[in-house]
Amino acid sequence: MPSSTSSVITLKINGEKYTLPVDHRTTLLDALRERLDLTGPKKGCDQGQCGACTVLLDGRRAVACLQLAVAAEGREITTVEGLADGEQLHPVQQAFLDLDGFQCGYCTPGQICSAIGVIQEHAAGWPSAVTDDLRPEAGPPPLTADEIRERMSGNLCRCGAYVSIVEAVARAAAGTGTRTDTAPAARISPEAGTKEAVA
Amino acid sequence: MREFGYQRASDVAGAVALLGADPDARFLGGGTNLVDLMKTGVERPARLVDVRELPLDRVEMTAVGGLRIGATVTNGDLAAHPEVRRRYPALAQAVLAGASGQLRNMATVGGNLLQRTRCGYFTDVTKPCNKRVPGSGCPAVAGEHHNHAILGASDHCVAVHPSDMAVALTAFDAVVHFETANGPGELPLAEFYLPVADTPHRETALPPGALVTGITLPPAPTAANSRYRKVRERASYAFAIGSVAAALDIRDGVVRDVRLALGAVASRPWRAVEAERVLTGAPADAETYAAAADAELTAARPLPHNGYKVTLMRNLMVAVLTELAEEAAR
Numbered sequence: 001m002p003s004s005t006s007s008v009i010t011l012k013i014n015g016e017k018y019t020l021p022v023d024h025r026t027t028l029l030d031a032l033r034e035r036l037d038l039t040g041p042k043k044g045c046d047q048g049q050c051g052a053c054t055v056l057l058d059g060r061r062a063v064a065c066l067q068l069a070v071a072a073e074g075r076e077i078t079t080v081e082g083l084a085d086g087e088q089l090h091p092v093q094q095a096f097l098d099l100d101g102f103q104c105g106y107c108t109p110g111q112i113c114s115a116i117g118v119i120q121e122h123a124a125g126w127p128s129a130v131t132d133d134l135r136p137e138a139g140p141p142p143l144t145a146d147e148i149r150e151r152m153s154g155n156l157c158r159c160g161a162y163v164s165i166v167e168a169v170a171r172a173a174a175g176t177g178t179r180t181d182t183a184p185a186a187r188i189s190p191e192a193g194t195k196e197a198v199a
Numbered sequence: 200m201r202e203f204g205y206q207r208a209s210d211v212a213g214a215v216a217l218l219g220a221d222p223d224a225r226f227l228g229g230g231t232n233l234v235d236l237m238k239t240g241v242e243r244p245a246r247l248v249d250v251r252e253l254p255l256d257r258v259e260m261t262a263v264g265g266l267r268i269g270a271t272v273t274n275g276d277l278a279a280h281p282e283v284r285r286r287y288p289a290l291a292q293a294v295l296a297g298a299s300g301q302l303r304n305m306a307t308v309g310g311n312l313l314q315r316t317r318c319g320y321f322t323d324v325t326k327p328c329n330k331r332v333p334g335s336g337c338p339a340v341a342g343e344h345h346n347h348a349i350l351g352a353s354d355h356c357v358a359v360h361p362s363d364m365a366v367a368l369t370a371f372d373a374v375v376h377f378e379t380a381n382g383p384g385e386l387p388l389a390e391f392y393l394p395v396a397d398t399p400h401r402e403t404a405l406p407p408g409a410l411v412t413g414i415t416l417p418p419a420p421t422a423a424n425s426r427y428r429k430v431r432e433r434a435s436y437a438f439a440i441g442s443v444a445a446a447l448d449i450r451d452g453v454v455r456d457v458r459l460a461l462g463a464v465a466s467r468p469w470r471a472v473e474a475e476r477v478l479t480g481a482p483a484d485a486e487t488y489a490a491a492a493d494a495e496l497t498a499a500r501p502l503p504h505n506g507y508k509v510t511l512m513r514n515l516m517v518a519v520l521t522e523l524a525e526e527a528a529r
Binding site: 004005007023024025027046047048051054057060061062063066067068070071114117118121124125126127128129131134135136149150151152153154155 | 434
């Protein structure tokens with residue numbers, strides 16, 4: 001029921017249009033989860049600090065918990081549900097699966113949407129806080145583990161799956177032809193663990 | 200959260216007219232600070248005027264060789280802009296040092312300037328705070344203040360300004376442009392933020408109902424050799440406990456021009472004018488840098504739990520000036 005404090009809005013989400021009445025206080029995150037059954041974006045902190053609710057707004061990563069739904073009208077919203085092409089997972093989703101880029105999985109939809117943003121921002125030549133040479137002539141820095149960690153710092157993982165998350169982002173980026181220069185995967189194999197235990 | 204009306208503005212004059220003289224209305228940019236404060240009840244607007252789609256999203260060279268930055272440019276776009284990185288690298292570094300990638304994509308330049316302090320007493324509506332409720336007191340003075348001000352504070356408020364971007368802008372003599380119902384106006388950033396005194400609730404010199412429309416950076420060849428260094432309690436995604444924006448021009452071993460501003464030490468970005476005075480025309484060496492830092496910090500009035508900031512800021516100023524001198528010598 002529209003009033004001065006509510007509106008009927010149309011949101012464009014994963015290529016589809018949804019029309020719904022919203023109280024203006026509704027965040028995009030609550031609209032997605034509670035009204036539209038798009039529960040991929042997770043509510044972690046609800047304060048913009050954990051990144052679990054990360055979605056893509058007009059192709060750029062953003063936190064849905066600080067985005068008012070009414071202010072998102074007219075924008076292209078992509079949630080983790082909209083990434084796969086049918087049964088074909090998005091390359092970032094596949095890399096997270098292949099490299100165990102998660103443990104409990106709660107932060108994963110946000111991590112994946114954020115990683116897609118990271119790879120696009122890097123491809124567009126955006127520097128980060130750990131980029132040595134900011135001059136545009138220097139071109140994009142190699143997407144090293146340090147670069148990935150800095151660029152992904154808005155996504156917390158309480159399970160601490162960071163080592164695998166960094167590898168997954170690097171592999172997905174490498175798949176797009178990005179120079180990653182990350183050290184060869186320093187994963188501890190079961191054999192290595194056994195040897196250490198014996199020694 | 201209090202219920203509120205929502206209107207979206209499509210042009211600057213319309214936005215100013217929609218807000219009018221209503222003290223209960225707020226402009227909404229990216230919302231990364233305002234929406235958060237509305238959730239906690241620190242901000243309780245009855246009406247929001249959304250200005251994110253205003254045509255103020257460009258970064259352009261000015262006729263004299265400076266930059267004009269629109270108020271709705273996102274922090275992400277600002278830091279990525281080639282002319283910002285080339286001409287004012289400390290500004291790009293400052294923006295990149297703030298928040299997270301997601302928040303930088305949402306947050307606007309205008310909103311960054313007007314963001315509120317993260318002092319824990321300000322953001323907790325169950326606590327007194329002179330900034331939030333004038334006259335209610337400041338628990339930080341005798342309470343939790345390890346990250347509070349050492350310069351320019353008063354007994355009424357010891358909170359620090361949280362922006363990284365504004366520190367670099369202060370070093371580069373930025374001018375803030377705004378629009379009111381009576382026409383446009385501008386304020387040098389040095390006059391934009393008000394001293395705390397006994398009115399910590401009055402944060403800026405903007406007239407009531409004014410909309411920030413953009414920032415101008417004057418041309419500054421010295422700024423090409425500039426740097427922003429931020430110290431925080433973890434490696435990424437945290438507010439500063441101290442930061443320095445500096446630019447340095449050395450000719451024949453003498454400091455010809457210097458810009459120095461400090462962050463997380465005062466209620467506003469702190470231009471280190473005393474240090475600049477000592478540096479200008481002096482030999483570009485470690486002795487001068489230390490003397491300059493000490494001169495700036497003679498005005499420091501640390502609280503029981505933030506005395507470390509005096510040492511930190513001294514060492515930070517010396518380190519950044521030394522790095523810039525080495526950079527210039529290459």
